[in-house]
Amino acid sequence: MSADFVDALVAGQPMGADFVIRLLGDVRVSHGASWYEVPEGSKRLLAFVALHRGRMGRGHAAATLWPDAADSRAAGNLRSALWRLNQAIVELIEVDRHHLAFRPGVLVDIDLVTSWAGRMVTGRPMPDDLLVLPTHGLLFDLLPGWYDDWVLTERERVRLRVLHGMEAMTRHLVKAGRCAEAVEVALAAAGAEPLRESAQQSLLEAHLAEGNWVEGHRSLDTYRRLLARELGVEPHPRLAELLGSYPRARTSPITDRDRASSINILS
Incomplete structure (x- = not known):
């Protein structure tokens, strides 16, 4: 199964591998033997950061994920998605005033x-x-x-x-x-x-x-x-x-x- 295959690849990573973002099949997160369900309102944000890799502007993420919303509304949606994600799972995405990115050690x-x-x-x-x-x-x-x-x-x-x-x-x-x-x-x-x-x-x-x-x-x-x-x-x-x-x-x-x-x- 693909989960077995990905798990084998995870096991082969250097020591210190942390959370694994799963995008094959559905958006989920694993950490060792533990699995976390991602809130529906945060899945698009988590997938977007995972697919784009590296550090990105908060404004770019908000405008892409909520293209039909005004800038202020899109920014609010982004804050809400981040809050729900952090409530469900330990903080995966590091955020400052202008940027966001996965914390070190997160795998995709x-x-x-x-x-x-x-x-x-x-x-x-x-x-x-x-x-x-x-x-x-x-x-x-x-x-x-x-x-x-x-x-x-x-x-x-x-x-x-x-x-x-x-x-x-x-x-x-x-x-x-x-x-x-x-x-x-x-x-x-x-x-x-x-x-x-x-x-x-x-x-x-x-x-x-x-x-x-x-x-x-x-x-x-x-x-x-x-x-x-x-x-x-x-x-x-x-x-x-x-x-x-x-x-x-x-x-x-x-x-x-x-x-x-x-x-x-x-x-």
Whole structure:
């Protein structure tokens, strides 16, 4: 589950890690084994500060969060949201007359996840990065149901970063000989974005690394039919070339039984 995955990333942080702002699925706060519900009237403020990071002007935050209110009214709304947040949870946001920012030590789940993905993509994963698999769809659910511009942009950034990280993790797992787990991660990436060709290629490579040519053929056949139905196009030739280059492809042609078993809910 994504909570397990994020918890593993939190556990790998240097000593002194404090509260963790959770934006995947819903706005919540955790501190060790304790969880805190964020007041509804403070969720937008907490999410805004978490997504924008660093120190920001109080006037900018108030005007963005309450764009239809007069400046004085927006400033009052900001003070109320801060007060409710501080009543529910120990002070997370430090405030002076003109600025606000998280206090030192506060972590944000999407920062941990995107940093993990960055390490995967650059080929520099830490030892613990490969211990827990990011296979839960909630990793793509940044503030679901929120449609503010400042949320939509960040949601797309996180989605793409996680997909890149999962595809890179698949390759790291294959290289480590953990092919079954590589298939799991690749399936999660392809399930999140079924039309994404790089995810399908990662899945195909994982199947072949595991020695399952027929599974690779099934996944490519499923992808081919999905592309034809949704976009009217064929997969890039490199996928068929990858499958055809596998030694077993020259000695074990696909049978009618294999073709029948490859039909699934996408057909």
